[in-house]
Amino acid sequence: MSKLAAQDKFLDLSDYGRSFGKFFAHQLKDSRFTPIHVTLLFGLSGLIAIYCILEHHYLLAGFFILLKSGIDAADGELARLKNTPSYSGRYLDSVFDIVLNFLFLMAICVMS
Secondary structure, three states: OOOOOHHHOOOOHHHOOHHHHHHHHHHHOOOOOOHHHHHHHHHHHHHHHHHHHHOOOHHHHHHHHHHHHHHHHHHHHHHHHOOOOOHHHHHHHHHHHHHHHHHHHHHHHHHO
């Protein structure tokens, strides 16, 4: 199930993790993992990426940033697949997005 109706679709270059997210969500569809678990994994992946930036492991940081984006797409997809969307899940996802983006910027500033 798509987030947007067919007539409302557009090219979103920031949505590069969607394909992996759909694949990952389908793998978890019949498991005990919830969208909240996936959101926590997305947060952990972002924190690992920030740590890698601070330790000058830029290639590894890039990998974890890409992984974070794919996992970020998976939590919402899993919620739709399991028919378990929630306001708390959306809120947690948004908080992680804001906090991780701030920490990414701070890590880049520290490295400058």
